[in-house]
Structure formats: C-alpha cells, structure tokens
Amino acid sequence: MMIKVLLAFLVGGGICVIGQIMMDVFKLTPAHTTSALVVVGAVLGGIGLYDPIVKFAGAGASVPISSFGNSLVKGALVEAQRDGLIGVLTGIFEVTSAGISAAIIFGFLAALVFKPRG
Amino acid sequence: MKKGSQSWVFNNNPIILASTAIGGPFEAKGALAKDFDVLHDDIWLGQDSFEKAEKKLLEQACEIVVQKGNIKNEDVDFFISGDLMNQIITSSFAARTLAIPFVGIFGACSSSMEGLALASLIVDSNSADYAIAAAATHNASVEKQFRYPTEYGGQKPPTAQWTVTGAGAALVASKGSGPRVTSATIGKVIDMGLTDPFNMGSAMAPAAVHTIETHFRDLNRDPSYYDLIATGDLGTVGQSIAAVLLAKDGFSIPTEKFKDCGLLIYRKDQPVFAGASGCACSATVTYGHFLNRMKKGELKKILVVATGALLSPMSYQQKESIPCIAHAVSIEI
Amino acid sequence: MSSKKEKKLSAIQQEYQQFAKQREPKRPVLKNCLRAFIVGGAICAFGQILQTVFIKYFGFTEETAGNPATAVIIIISVLLTGLGVYDHIGQWAGAGTAIPVTGFANSIASAAIEHKTEGYVLGTGGNMFKLAGSVIVFGVFSAFVVTLIKMGITWIGVM
Numbered sequence: 001m002m003i004k005v006l007l008a009f010l011v012g013g014g015i016c017v018i019g020q021i022m023m024d025v026f027k028l029t030p031a032h033t034t035s036a037l038v039v040v041g042a043v044l045g046g047i048g049l050y051d052p053i054v055k056f057a058g059a060g061a062s063v064p065i066s067s068f069g070n071s072l073v074k075g076a077l078v079e080a081q082r083d084g085l086i087g088v089l090t091g092i093f094e095v096t097s098a099g100i101s102a103a104i105i106f107g108f109l110a111a112l113v114f115k116p117r118g
Numbered sequence: 119m120k121k122g123s124q125s126w127v128f129n130n131n132p133i134i135l136a137s138t139a140i141g142g143p144f145e146a147k148g149a150l151a152k153d154f155d156v157l158h159d160d161i162w163l164g165q166d167s168f169e170k171a172e173k174k175l176l177e178q179a180c181e182i183v184v185q186k187g188n189i190k191n192e193d194v195d196f197f198i199s200g201d202l203m204n205q206i207i208t209s210s211f212a213a214r215t216l217a218i219p220f221v222g223i224f225g226a227c228s229s230s231m232e233g234l235a236l237a238s239l240i241v242d243s244n245s246a247d248y249a250i251a252a253a254a255t256h257n258a259s260v261e262k263q264f265r266y267p268t269e270y271g272g273q274k275p276p277t278a279q280w281t282v283t284g285a286g287a288a289l290v291a292s293k294g295s296g297p298r299v300t301s302a303t304i305g306k307v308i309d310m311g312l313t314d315p316f317n318m319g320s321a322m323a324p325a326a327v328h329t330i331e332t333h334f335r336d337l338n339r340d341p342s343y344y345d346l347i348a349t350g351d352l353g354t355v356g357q358s359i360a361a362v363l364l365a366k367d368g369f370s371i372p373t374e375k376f377k378d379c380g381l382l383i384y385r386k387d388q389p390v391f392a393g394a395s396g397c398a399c400s401a402t403v404t405y406g407h408f409l410n411r412m413k414k415g416e417l418k419k420i421l422v423v424a425t426g427a428l429l430s431p432m433s434y435q436q437k438e439s440i441p442c443i444a445h446a447v448s449i450e451i
Numbered sequence: 452m453s454s455k456k457e458k459k460l461s462a463i464q465q466e467y468q469q470f471a472k473q474r475e476p477k478r479p480v481l482k483n484c485l486r487a488f489i490v491g492g493a494i495c496a497f498g499q500i501l502q503t504v505f506i507k508y509f510g511f512t513e514e515t516a517g518n519p520a521t522a523v524i525i526i527i528s529v530l531l532t533g534l535g536v537y538d539h540i541g542q543w544a545g546a547g548t549a550i551p552v553t554g555f556a557n558s559i560a561s562a563a564i565e566h567k568t569e570g571y572v573l574g575t576g577g578n579m580f581k582l583a584g585s586v587i588v589f590g591v592f593s594a595f596v597v598t599l600i601k602m603g604i605t606w607i608g609v610m
Contacts, residue, residue: 005499012495012551013488019546020487023273024480027314030272030549030558031585037550038590046597059498062517063524063551064491065586072594080602088598092591098518099525099552100587103559104579106529111563111575114533116268118161118168118258167568267565269532270582271541271548271557273483276476311464312471320471359474392476 004058011053011060019064034065041069046077071095122336124329125303132241132299134449135248135291136186139406140179141398142283144257148384153406154284155182161258161283169203172256172285175398176201176212179285180250187248187289194218194289195246198237200229201254201397202281204263208254218250226426227351228305229253230286230401231445235302237290238447242299247292254285255396264315264431277317279353280390282383286401297412297451303333307428309441315427315434318442319356319392322425325442326352327363330423333446334369341371344448345417348408350400350424351380353393379403379422400424412451419450483545490540490547498524498551521552528556533564558582 015037022033044050050070054061061067072092079091093100121127138155141148146157156178163171176199184191197218199209206222213220225232233251240246258268260281266272290299308325326349334340341347352360357378364371379400380393404422411417423446429438460468501520505511511519531537537557541548548554562581566574580587 001503004503005496008499009492009496012498013492016487016491016546016550017484019550020484021480023546024478024483030554031582033546034549034554035585035589038586039593042590042593042597046601059502059520060492060495063495063498063521065550065552065555068552068555068586069590069593072590073597076594076598077601080598085602088595088602092594099521099555102522102525103529103556103583106526107556107559107563107579108575110529110533110560111567111571114564115567116258116565117535118268169568262565266582267561269535269538269557269561269564271532271537271554271561273542273545273549275478310467310471311460312468317475320475323471324467355475359471
C-alpha cells in the first residue's frame with residue numbers, strides 16, 4: 001500500500017511540475033495550462049496510454065486534471081462502441097459526472113455560506 | 119496658461135486648502151499609517167459588496183476634505199474624480215451623494231494627478247472658487263474586475279502589484295493658505311508593446327519618463343528644481359527602469375529625491391510583490407504623506423507623476439498591448 | 452510571442468522590451484517547481500490513501516474508488532476556499548494546487564463566492580464557470596475529436 005502511495009506522490013508531483021514549467025517558463029495562465037493538460041489527457045486516453053499510467057500510479061494520475069480528459073474520452077468510447085455515433089454525445093460526461101456535479105453543488109453551497117475575504 | 123507642448127503654468131496660485139487620505143486594514147499596517155485621517159479595519163466598510171465599500175471610501179474622503187476646508191458641500195463648484203471600476207461607478211455614485219457638479223475622468227492609476235491638474239486649471243482660470251480632485255480604489259473590487267476572484271488560488275509572479283484600498287481627495291481653492299499647485303504636464307499615451315498585466319511597472323515606466331522629460335523641457339527646469347520627484351505606482355521594477363531611462367536621456371535624478379508612492383505606502387514585510395498600485399496609491403500618499411511633509415517644512419517643491427496602465431480585461435484577452443499614461447503636477451509651499 | 456507579432460513592433464519598442472525583460476525579476480522557477488512537486492504529490496498521495504480507504508471500508512472497487520475520492524478532495528478544496536485559506540496555499544504551491552482537481556474545485560468555488568454580491572442567479576450562477584469553463588469546453592471538445600478519430604480508424608480497419 002505504501003508503495004502505491006509513494007508512486008502516487010511521485011507521478012502526481014511530476015505532472016504538477018510540468019504544469020509549473022508551463023506557467024513559469026512558457027508564461028501560460030492557469031486556465032491555459034489546465035486546458036492544455038486536459039487535452040493531453042484526452043489524447044493519451046484515446047491512444048490508450050493514460051490507463052496504464054493510472055494502473056501504475058493510481059491517484060498520481062487520476063487526481064491531476066489531465067485524468068479529466070482521459071475520463072471524458074473513455075466515457076465517449078464506451079457509449080459509442082455500444083450505441084454508435086450518438087454514443088459520443090451521450091457518454092462523454094458519464095465517468096466524470098461525480099467530479100463536475102460535486103464541484104457545482106458544493107461550490108454553490110459555499111456561495112450560500114461563505115463571504116470572500118479579500 | 120499653456121507652456122511648452124503639454125504643460126500648464128498656474129499663475130493665479132490655486133491653493134490646496136485641504137486634503138485627506140483614507141485607507142483600509144492593510145494600509146493601517148503600512149509604513150504611512152499615521153498620515154491617513156481614517157483607517158478602516160473592515161474591508162467591507164459594513165457594506166454589502168466591495169464595490170459599495172469603495173464608494174463609501176470616496177464619499178468619506180470628500181466629506182472630510184470639505185470639513186477640513188471649513189466650507190460646505192454647496193460651496194464646492196466642481197467634483198473631479200476617477201477610479202478603476204467599469205464606467206467609474208465609484209466616482210459617479212459618490213457624486214450622486216455629494217450633489218456637486220461632476221466631471222468624471224479615467225486615467226487608470228494616474229487619475230489622481232489628472233484630477234488635480236484639471237481642478238487647478240479650473241480654479242486658476244477663474245472658472246471656479248472651489249474644486250475637489252479625488253480618486254479611490256479597493257483591492258478586492260479591482261481584483262474581481264481585472265484579475266481573479268479574491269479566493270482564487272492562482273500564483274502571482276514577483277512583478278505583480280497590490281492594489282491599495284483607499285481614497286484621497288484635495289480641495290483646490292482660489293484663496294486661502296496652503297501648498298500651491300504651480301504647474302501640470304498632461305501626458306501622452308505611450309505604448310511599448312508590453313502585454314503582461316502582471317507586470318505593469320515595466321509597461322508604465324516609459325510613459326512616466328516621457329512625461330517627466332516633457333515637463334522639464336516645457337518649463338525649462340531640471341531635477342535640481344525639486345526636493346522630491348515621485349512616481350505613482352511604478353513599483354520596484356518600473357522605478358528602476360525609469361531611473362535608468364531618465365539618466366540615459368540626461369535627466370538623472372538622485373535616488374534620495376526619486377521616490378515611488380507604491381514603494382512608500384507599505385512596509386517591507388507586507389506581501390505586496392513589486393509594490394502598491396491603484397488610483398488610491400498616488401492619491402493617498404500625495405494628499406496625506408507628501409502634503410504633511412510640506413506643511414512641516416520638510417519639502418518645499420515636489421513633482422508628483424501619477425502613472426496609469428490603460429488596459430481592460432477585454433483588451434488583454436484580445437491580445438492587445440498595454441498603453442500607458444502619466445500626468446505630472448508640481449506643488450510648492 | 453511569435454516572430455510575426457514582433458515584426459509589427461517598431462525598433463524602439465523591441466529595444467525597450469528586451470531591456471525591460473532583462474530587468475524583470477526572474478520567477479524562481481526551481482523553487483516553484485519544488486513546491487509544486489511537494490504539494491501536488493502530497494495531494495495525489497492523499498487521494499491514493501482515500502481510494503484505499505474507500506475500497507477497504509466502503510465496498511468500492513479499484514475502478515470506482517476514484518469517484519468518492521475525487522468528491523472528498525473537491526469538498527475539502529471548496530471548504531478551504533470558503534475559509535479564505537486556499538488562496539494562500541495556492542500562492543505558495545502554484546501548480547501543486549492548480550493542476551490536481553483541487554484547482555478545478557477552487558476556481559468554481561471562488562468565482563461562486565465572489566459573485567454572490569450580484570445575486571445567486573446572475574452572479575453566482577452566471578459566473579461560476581468563469582475560470583473552469585475553458586477546462587470543461589476543451590476537455591469535452593478534445594474528447595469528441597479523439598473519439599471520432601478513434602472510431603474512424605476502427606471503422607476503416609474493419610472495412
């Protein structure tokens with residue numbers, strides 16, 4: 001178990017370093033950086049290279065935003081293989097629903113409860 | 119009266135009858151805290167939104183400056199004010215409360231001196247007995263409009279600046295005693311093609327240099343005429359660039375004389391990256407600290423060069439560069 | 452900046468830009484990368500521990516444990532955002548908090564909280580995706596393109 005945690009730490013940290021370099025060296029904004037990593041995740045997911053990284057590093061690959069792209073592709077592919085072309089549209093949010101729903105619901109709850117501190 | 123290419127000389131001695139600086143909790147911990155008339159410990163000022171708090175700051179500054187001048191609101195002929203909010207709502211809504219004929223201006227962070235120059239011109243040309251020049255900003259409302267939500271975890275680079283929460287106002291009068299506004303130089307918009315909104319100091323430095331040099335040429339003066347030459351908010355990055363450019367053009371200013379409001383207002387241990395910024399930066403430091411020093415006799419002739427970056431969130435997203443401007447006003451006692 | 456853009460600038464502007472670039476305080480890239488590595492790694496390690504807990508005690512499988520783990524991380528991020536702590540952590544950690552799903556949650560929560568003053572419908576509702584919108588749009592669109600390409604390749608292969 002400890003090995004899995006260590007691998008998650010190393011790979012997750014590594015992906016964040018890539019993000020930091022994109023922000024500091026290439027002067028990209030956080031929005032540009034995260035969008036780029038999502039697209040990379042989607043492409044790797046399509047090629048079939050992201051899942052092996054998830055198997056190897058666990059949360060180190062599934063917590064960074066790049067896994068969002070991978071999950072979107074996986075959802076779309078599964079539905080598309082089953083239902084044909086329309087599956088691309090019906091399947092995209094299937095796997096990522098937990099993350100997006102949680103962010104919206106709890107983000108809204110936070111707006112009800114909290115005030116910005118400035 | 120016009121002098122040279124871009125300057126005015128005020129021969130009828132418009133006086134700064136009264137001035138005030140209002141600040142927030144962060145300014146209260148700053149290096150110039152004792153030069154503020156009021157320091158709030160709540161950034162909301164008891165209001166529902168940051169934008170409403172900013173209006174309250176400006177209203178309070180104007181009320182206090184009128185009181186200090188021993189006159190009434192109805193005696194003030196014109197209210198000239200600017201801020202960073204879209205459609206300068208802070209100034210417009212404050213003008214609604216004050217019920218003084220209103221001239222809204224926008225010079226980004228150069229609004230303070232733009233206002234003072236215009237107010238002095240109006241009084242000097244016998245077009246008014248009393249005019250108020252004011253400017254205000256609020257850290258949170260500016261972050262919300264120009265950058266990111268205040269609780270966003272984005273990382274700011276070392277060239278970023280911290281917007282001052284505060285308001286400054288000056289009551290300019292045709293008679294009375296106090297520091298006199300003697301001249302002003304209106305800047306031209308200078309754009310060196312820089313695009314980074316997190317490094318405005320570098321973008322604004324050329325505008326400051328252009329205005330300072332034009333001021334010296336128009337009025338046939340050189341740095342030795344003044345005891346202090348202060349830029350508005352160039353910050354560490356912009357000010358060092360400006361010093362080098364001025365020296366290169368033969369207008370070298372000794373470091374003891376060349377100051378920047380953005381570097382004076384906070385302490386070294388406050389996390390403000392490259393320095394303070396915002397309309398209120400030059401306004402509060404000039405109308406509080408500098409004028410106090412003049413009244414104590416420590417300074418006789420100063421030149422305040424407020425600097426502004428004239429970008430909007432939209433222009434930045436459309437990949438436009440950052441045009442800048444600087445307005446200079448000389449005050450003597 | 453591409454060289455095409457640079458040609459549009461005059462010589463004076465180019466000269467000034469190079470001068471200003473030299474005088475710009477350099478970002479502490481190495482220090483930032485180290486901080487991003489530590490914090491980002493720690494968040495992912497925490498996610499791994501969460502997944503193990505969900506598998507062991509709550510009956511999730513290796514495939515499905517990611518969902519509740521993500522949800523917990525999101526809730527924690529939103530809480531830290533609301534309490535006014537997240538922005539300080541973010542300034543220190545940079546990409547370490549921006550890249551994991553914590554960054555996504557914070558961008559939504561911070562926008563939602565900030566724009567409360569404009570009302571819940573137009574303010575919170577209308578501005579919630581101000582920062583996260585591009586991630587969702589580009590994620591979905593790239594997934595769409597990738598899926599189409601993959602399906603196209605499979606279809607050609609079958610023929």
